[in-house]
Amino acid sequence: METSFAITGKGYVIIAADTTAARSIVKMKIDEDKIKTLSPHLLMAYSGEPGDTLQFAEYVERNIRLYQIRNLYPLRPAAAASWIRRTLADSLRSRSPYQVNLLVGGYDEATHSPSLHWIDYLGTSVEVPFGAHGYGSYFALSLLDRYHNPEASLEEGLDTLRRCINEVSKRLVVSPGKYKVKVVDKDGTREVEL
Amino acid sequence: MSIMEYNGGSVIAMVGKDCVAIASDLRLGNQALGISSNFQKVFPVTDRIYVGLAGLGTDVITLRERFRYRVNMYTIKEEREIEPETFAHLVSSTLYEHRFGPYFIEPVVAGLSKTPSGGLKPFIAATDLIGCINFAKDFVVSGTASSKLFGLAEGLWEPDLEPEDLFETISQTLLNAVDRDAYSGWGAVVHVLTKDKIISRTLKGRMD
Amino acid sequence: MARRYDSRTTIFSPEGRLYQIEYAMEAISHAGTVLGVLAKDGVVLAAEKRVTGKLLDLSGAKDGGYGGSGEKMFLLNSNVIGGVAGITSDANSLVNYARTTAQRHLLMYNDDIPVELLAQRLCDLKQGYTQYGGLRPFGVSLLYAGYDPHYKFQLYHSDPSGNYSGWKATCIGANNGTAQSLLKQEYKDDILVKDAIGLVLRIMSKTMDSTTLGSEKLEFAVLTYDEEAKAPKAKIYKPGEIDALLQAEGLAKKEDDEMKS
Numbered sequence: 001m002e003t004s005f006a007i008t009g010k011g012y013v014i015i016a017a018d019t020t021a022a023r024s025i026v027k028m029k030i031d032e033d034k035i036k037t038l039s040p041h042l043l044m045a046y047s048g049e050p051g052d053t054l055q056f057a058e059y060v061e062r063n064i065r066l067y068q069i070r071n072l073y074p075l076r077p078a079a080a081a082s083w084i085r086r087t088l089a090d091s092l093r094s095r096s097p098y099q100v101n102l103l104v105g106g107y108d109e110a111t112h113s114p115s116l117h118w119i120d121y122l123g124t125s126v127e128v129p130f131g132a133h134g135y136g137s138y139f140a141l142s143l144l145d146r147y148h149n150p151e152a153s154l155e156e157g158l159d160t161l162r163r164c165i166n167e168v169s170k171r172l173v174v175s176p177g178k179y180k181v182k183v184v185d186k187d188g189t190r191e192v193e194l
Numbered sequence: 195m196s197i198m199e200y201n202g203g204s205v206i207a208m209v210g211k212d213c214v215a216i217a218s219d220l221r222l223g224n225q226a227l228g229i230s231s232n233f234q235k236v237f238p239v240t241d242r243i244y245v246g247l248a249g250l251g252t253d254v255i256t257l258r259e260r261f262r263y264r265v266n267m268y269t270i271k272e273e274r275e276i277e278p279e280t281f282a283h284l285v286s287s288t289l290y291e292h293r294f295g296p297y298f299i300e301p302v303v304a305g306l307s308k309t310p311s312g313g314l315k316p317f318i319a320a321t322d323l324i325g326c327i328n329f330a331k332d333f334v335v336s337g338t339a340s341s342k343l344f345g346l347a348e349g350l351w352e353p354d355l356e357p358e359d360l361f362e363t364i365s366q367t368l369l370n371a372v373d374r375d376a377y378s379g380w381g382a383v384v385h386v387l388t389k390d391k392i393i394s395r396t397l398k399g400r401m402d
Numbered sequence: 403m404a405r406r407y408d409s410r411t412t413i414f415s416p417e418g419r420l421y422q423i424e425y426a427m428e429a430i431s432h433a434g435t436v437l438g439v440l441a442k443d444g445v446v447l448a449a450e451k452r453v454t455g456k457l458l459d460l461s462g463a464k465d466g467g468y469g470g471s472g473e474k475m476f477l478l479n480s481n482v483i484g485g486v487a488g489i490t491s492d493a494n495s496l497v498n499y500a501r502t503t504a505q506r507h508l509l510m511y512n513d514d515i516p517v518e519l520l521a522q523r524l525c526d527l528k529q530g531y532t533q534y535g536g537l538r539p540f541g542v543s544l545l546y547a548g549y550d551p552h553y554k555f556q557l558y559h560s561d562p563s564g565n566y567s568g569w570k571a572t573c574i575g576a577n578n579g580t581a582q583s584l585l586k587q588e589y590k591d592d593i594l595v596k597d598a599i600g601l602v603l604r605i606m607s608k609t610m611d612s613t614t615l616g617s618e619k620l621e622f623a624v625l626t627y628d629e630e631a632k633a634p635k636a637k638i639y640k641p642g643e644i645d646a647l648l649q650a651e652g653l654a655k656k657e658d659d660e661m662k663s
Contacts, residue, residue, distance in 0.1 A: 071516065071518075071519055071522075073516075073552050075511065075513075076513065076551070078512065078513065079511040079512060079513040080511075082510075082511050082512035082513065083510060083511050085252075085255065086256075086259075086509075086510060088252075089252050089255070089256050092252065093295060110551035110552060111551070118229060118230070120224070120252075122250070122251065122252040123252035123255070123256070124201065124222070124250075124251035124252045124255070125252075125255060126222055126229065126230040126232070126233050126251075127232075128229070128230050128232075131229070137227065138227065141227070141228070141229075259508075259509050259512065260509070262508070262509075263505055263506075263508070263509045266505050266508070267501075267502075267505060270477075270501050
């Protein structure tokens, strides 16, 4: 089952998402990247209704890029999250709403701080120290309540993420096999191996 | 499953002697799963008005942004700040515009309104999700713990409370009501508006 | 013969000029002066009021509103103050447009509009009137004093053609040449707001036609950053505050000054 996590730490945000693309009970693909880099310091993990997810993620990606081209500087993470939220909230009351859940993590170069926004398909958005979507959230959130440390170094943050992934693998009936993990900090975004 | 109870959360406002108080919990959930313990539902509108929005999380944010837009445009055009009575009607008309596809929010307004003699008079009001206003003289409640809030407020509230006593009354009412509600809690925030200052305090509550 | 090429705003003359736009700029160079100085910790704006007189009812400006007397200085958004020079009614229309644009940005992004973006939006509108036929261009130049987290304090100028540019110190309206050469001599890169206020007032007193400075002929505004509220603080002075400021700077009108001159 689809699962994504995100954790903030000292000067960074880690976002992890499983890499399976499933249709009904069949795994169609096991190396799908479900984390988009929206701008030099912004990441977005997306999950939900197949088709809607990629369509919406690309729509967001291009609009964020357009803002950056037009105005010479990128939207700050909180402003980007607000715009994405507004787009989902408007979509909710349209004829065919997007069913996409997001984790938007970024590093704000103006305030030199990491920020993470948990957003669901209704357009509910809240800034959180850590967040998760999918069935994995039922295990990961309680684990993160216990182990999350906002002052943790990147290595400690990745250790906490490993705990989450192990717990999900151990307890969830249909747990995902592989995860893609990306980090955003003052140097920009990059993929890391667990 | 009711949409009004999907994210949880509660708001209450009370009248005191030359002061008003408004308070809310801080939980945002996905039904029984807690997502955030820092989800603000009470927002300043002017220096003398606060609005509390209990209901569906997405609409809390959307309405907050819409109210801010409409109040800012009002302030710019009128070159003065909006009065609480006027704001209550602005809230009401915004909600009724969506009569047949409503925002799932039941707002609470608390403020101090100017009297012709230059003094300040406490004002509270609440509306349903399509904007029918209830101008109460004592207290108003909203959200998933509203039935429990009614019970506690009925027992604890008395007329003409001074700011600090009003703070204690509204805090105890809210904290004890949300303890009996699975969808509200996870901390609280209280604002007391008096004629010369605003007291804002974040309270710790049971985290279960 | 020039008449053949300036009946419409959108027709080039044989020399490749748009006469209507040049006339609009000419109109502005007769309007009341607006002066802006970018300091290290803020931006200072001052403007010369033209519509004055004993019978003008200014009771609304005394204590109501957000400061200013509605002729030259306008709060465009919580982080931007605008100073206008030119046709006042055109300016009112642009100010209204700017405020709506800023609020729409706030609604969309939950973040104050960046200063340059606001200037750009107004310029897009102004540029339209140099190209689409049948209408007159806006006879207004603006100074924008603003703050945003990207470039901190900023000062922009825009003119009727839809051009805009950023400045450390600049001036629009009557005598802008004199003021700009004075600014060139006196401006220092790390000037502070408290010194910029004195500089602006001194230059205003030199460029204005009248011999004395007073709140009836002057509008004044300062944009700084409030460290406590973590937000920009825009202050447009009320008439009483301007007189107090002039008093403090030693530029106030003295009772017997008029007798001597």
